[in-house]
Amino acid sequence: MTFVVTAPCFDCKYTDCVSVCPVDAFHEGEKMLYINPNECIDCDACVPECPVEAIFADVNVPEEYEAFIALNDEMSATTPVITEQKEPLAE
Numbered sequence: 001m002t003f004v005v006t007a008p009c010f011d012c013k014y015t016d017c018v019s020v021c022p023v024d025a026f027h028e029g030e031k032m033l034y035i036n037p038n039e040c041i042d043c044d045a046c047v048p049e050c051p052v053e054a055i056f057a058d059v060n061v062p063e064e065y066e067a068f069i070a071l072n073d074e075m076s077a078t079t080p081v082i083t084e085q086k087e088p089l090a091e
């Protein structure tokens with residue numbers, strides 16, 4: 001299992017999630033964050049941190065967000081790790 005960042009993160013990037021991840025699994029894209037499924041240890045710590053409820057366990061991803069499972073896998077391979085909270089894109 002892994003956790004997955006989905007559509008509500010897009011254009012928001014609150015980044016509250018990154019500071020609680022014990023294994024630095026978050027990667028930063030231009031518009032949203034991605035979780036590296038090979039790093040995530042399924043601790044669940046990031047889920048309640050996200051103000052827009054963008055993070056789900058892969059087994060619980062809503063149907064309309066299912067494409068984000070593969071997207072997190074692909075994009076986390078080519079984007080840098082983010083471990084510190086920063087100014088969000090959302091106002």
Ligand code: SF4
Binds near residue numbers: 040045
């Ligand atoms: Fe990190 Fe835990 Fe969230 Fe996985 S579930 S991304 S290990 S905080």
Ligand code: F3S
Binds near residue numbers: 005012053
């Ligand atoms: Fe995105 Fe939520 Fe983290 S908006 S950056 S998943 S806190």
